[in-house]
Amino acid sequence: MKGDLVRQSSDGTLTSPKRTFRPRHYLMCEPTFFDVRYSINPWMDPTRPTSTQRGISQWKALHDLLVSLGHTVDLVEPVAGLPDMVYAANAATVVDGRALVARFRHLERADESPAYLNWLQAHGWEPLQATHVNEGEGDFLCAGDVILAGTGFRSEPKSHDEAQEFFGKPVLGLTLTDERFYHLDTALAVLDEGEIMYNPRAFSPQSRGLLAERFPDAILADEADAGVFGLNAVSDGLHVILPEQAKRLPDQLRERGFEPIGVDTTELLKGGGSAKCCTLELRPVRSVRRG
Numbered sequence: 001m002k003g004d005l006v007r008q009s010s011d012g013t014l015t016s017p018k019r020t021f022r023p024r025h026y027l028m029c030e031p032t033f034f035d036v037r038y039s040i041n042p043w044m045d046p047t048r049p050t051s052t053q054r055g056i057s058q059w060k061a062l063h064d065l066l067v068s069l070g071h072t073v074d075l076v077e078p079v080a081g082l083p084d085m086v087y088a089a090n091a092a093t094v095v096d097g098r099a100l101v102a103r104f105r106h107l108e109r110a111d112e113s114p115a116y117l118n119w120l121q122a123h124g125w126e127p128l129q130a131t132h133v134n135e136g137e138g139d140f141l142c143a144g145d146v147i148l149a150g151t152g153f154r155s156e157p158k159s160h161d162e163a164q165e166f167f168g169k170p171v172l173g174l175t176l177t178d179e180r181f182y183h184l185d186t187a188l189a190v191l192d193e194g195e196i197m198y199n200p201r202a203f204s205p206q207s208r209g210l211l212a213e214r215f216p217d218a219i220l221a222d223e224a225d226a227g228v229f230g231l232n233a234v235s236d237g238l239h240v241i242l243p244e245q246a247k248r249l250p251d252q253l254r255e256r257g258f259e260p261i262g263v264d265t266t267e268l269l270k271g272g273g274s275a276k277c278c279t280l281e282l283r284p285v286r287s288v289r290r291g
């Protein structure tokens, strides 16, 4: 198994901390019915042609990559008429074997909740649908002992309290202010326990302050990388899968001992999502894993 990687930089010093790969369990949904027929975020333009076929091949490449890295990937059956169902991350937050299922802000996505809830139920994850608007791992990211929670566009502040109660873990609320980065996972990625990368410009001044205080060593994404959804990344503690269009982030990640892997998700970006949006992490009971 890969891991514990230390790299030597060009000046000969060993700068990277050790990294540990841990296999994860993900849930994904093939984009069989992928399309952009409505617009609920600034990336979605229904007048621009989309190719379901290209969406499927890009999704499949991501799926196969995760499997080849050693992860378990389960699949939920896609439902006709739910073109956004491929963005599995939004459907729930699963921590310690407990699943809080999304309550979507937009009616267009409402029927995704029962589809995911049924899958989670059938596979023993004890799901409960959230009472307040809550878009799952789109807005709730597990960072070690704390859950980072976004609000401003989709999940409502009350859903943060609900998640804190449900998971029995502290939830740190963060306010998003740039509509291009409407979900937390478009503006921030958890790389490892307590380590993140983010785009400060996507947050309110107060949230920026909270992040700087709590994560002083975080990787900061520049405007160009954030703009190609470079932060919509999936990390297993060693590999960080992110859009291949991100230019600086790969080096920033390598400097810290991560192994960035670029993927092409340009078709799926037409719906406003990339690698992270397509993967929902299923964290088992009494997980000792963090992040």
Ligand code: ARG
Residues within 6 Å of the ligand: 040, 041, 044, 084, 087, 089, 090, 109, 137, 138, 183, 185, 186, 271, 272, 273, 274, 276, 277, 278
């Ligand atoms: N079209 C979807 C929406 O606007 C895209 C969701 C992308 N997912 C994500 N985790 N950011 O809801």
